[in-house]
Amino acid sequence: MNKIKVLIIPIVLFLIALVIITNLGNVKTSVKKPMPDLPDLIFEELSYFKKEAIGEKFNNQKYLVNFFASWCAPCLAEHPTFMKLREKGVIIIGVNFRDDENNLNAWLNAHGNPFEYIIRDEGDIAFELGLIGVPETFFVDGKVIYKKVQGPIFGDDIEEFL
Amino acid sequence: METTLKSFYRLLCLTFLLLPLNLFAEDQTRIDFYKTIRCLVCDGQSIYDSETVFAQNLREQIKLKFDEGFSKKNIKDQLSKIYGEDISFQPSSNDFFLWFIPFLILFLLLVFNFGRYAKKKN
Numbered sequence: 516m517n518k519i520k521v522l523i524i525p526i527v528l529f530l531i532a533l534v535i536i537t538n539l540g541n542v543k544t545s546v547k548k549p550m551p552d553l554p555d556l557i558f559e560e561l562s563y564f565k566k567e568a569i570g571e572k573f574n575n576q577k578y579l580v581n582f583f584a585s586w587c588a589p590c591l592a593e594h595p596t597f598m599k600l601r602e603k604g605v606i607i608i609g610v611n612f613r614d615d616e617n618n619l620n621a622w623l624n625a626h627g628n629p630f631e632y633i634i635r636d637e638g639d640i641a642f643e644l645g646l647i648g649v650p651e652t653f654f655v656d657g658k659v660i661y662k663k664v665q666g667p668i669f670g671d672d673i674e675e676f677l
Numbered sequence: 678m679e680t681t682l683k684s685f686y687r688l689l690c691l692t693f694l695l696l697p698l699n700l701f702a703e704d705q706t707r708i709d710f711y712k713t714i715r716c717l718v719c720d721g722q723s724i725y726d727s728e729t730v731f732a733q734n735l736r737e738q739i740k741l742k743f744d745e746g747f748s749k750k751n752i753k754d755q756l757s758k759i760y761g762e763d764i765s766f767q768p769s770s771n772d773f774f775l776w777f778i779p780f781l782i783l784f785l786l787l788v789f790n791f792g793r794y795a796k797k798k799n
Contacts (some may be wrong), residue, residue, distance in 0.1 A: 523789050530778050551759075613730065638734040639741075645759040647717055648731055 550660045553580065553653070554643040557608065562632040563619075569608065569632055573657070577676065578606035580653040581630075581668075582646055584614045585622035590650045593667035597629035600673065609633040612641055612649050707743055711736055713766050714756065723766065 557580065558569045581597065583590040597607055609630035611619055616635075634640070644653070647665055654662035654676055664672050711725035716732045724732040724739075735756075742752045756764045 523785050527782060527785060530781060533778075613734065638737055641734060642738040643759070646731075646734075648729075 550663060551644065552658045553655060553660060554640055556640050556643070557610070557634055558658075560634050563611070563635055564633060569634075573606060573655075575657060576606065577654070577656050578608060578631075579676070580608045580610060580655055582610045582612045582636075582641060582649045582651045584612045584649050585618040586614065587649045589667040591626065593650055593669065594626050594629070596668055596670065596673065598627050601629040603677070605677070606631045610640060611635045612646070613638055706749075707740060710739065710743075710749055710752070713753075714739070715764055715766055717760065717764065 558571070561568055579600070600607060607630050609632070611633055613636070619633075619635075650667055652664045652668045652672075653660045654664075708725060712723045714724045714735065716722045716724045716727040716729060716735075718729050718731045719727045722732075724735045726732075739752055739756075742755070747755075753765060
């Protein structure tokens, strides 16, 4: 009987520990899943105003990719930050997410255009990047995303980039 | 010859009549799949229940994948890769220990108690 007891207790403890460790591993991977590179769609699609593809123009540079929409109030909140960044020479690619063309034009006319290129997205680029909502900003080096900010971006987020 | 033609026309009519049922079945498969996908910006809702932009976009993208011929498993794997395991209401069956350990503990306890009972009886 004692032999069974001696065996069972360590086995149960071992299994409990195993479950805890397995689950901790899951949490870790779901939080720290590697960020994808920017999808090629962004570089291949004709941009809204310039009617040319971005191609490989920014291959060796750091730049921002900002998902925005005219119907999104927080996008307006972060807009002045982007206007200032544009003045400082920061390259920002705007991805206009599920928006009406007339509303986009009116929004840019009213508030200014901080974007080097604007790509219109019906949702497929957002899907590939795992977008949760707008605004969302990706910090990119070449094509590699090294940081992501969900929600409006302000000065503190950008200092490191500058 | 006439009978063959009649049969052919009957078959053709039947096919056209049953076609909407097939489309409906495809829709239902998709709806059932939407119900297993969590809306990440809502509290406990699936993308089928939610009207957020996130849910709308995901529904449209999943529909496109279905139209392109991807299987449910392929789409689920792709979603898990992009958004993580949290996107699905159905946890991965790979967590063998998570599912199996309660039964194992129960079994070990039964063995343990049976040993004690046998000892008392003796």
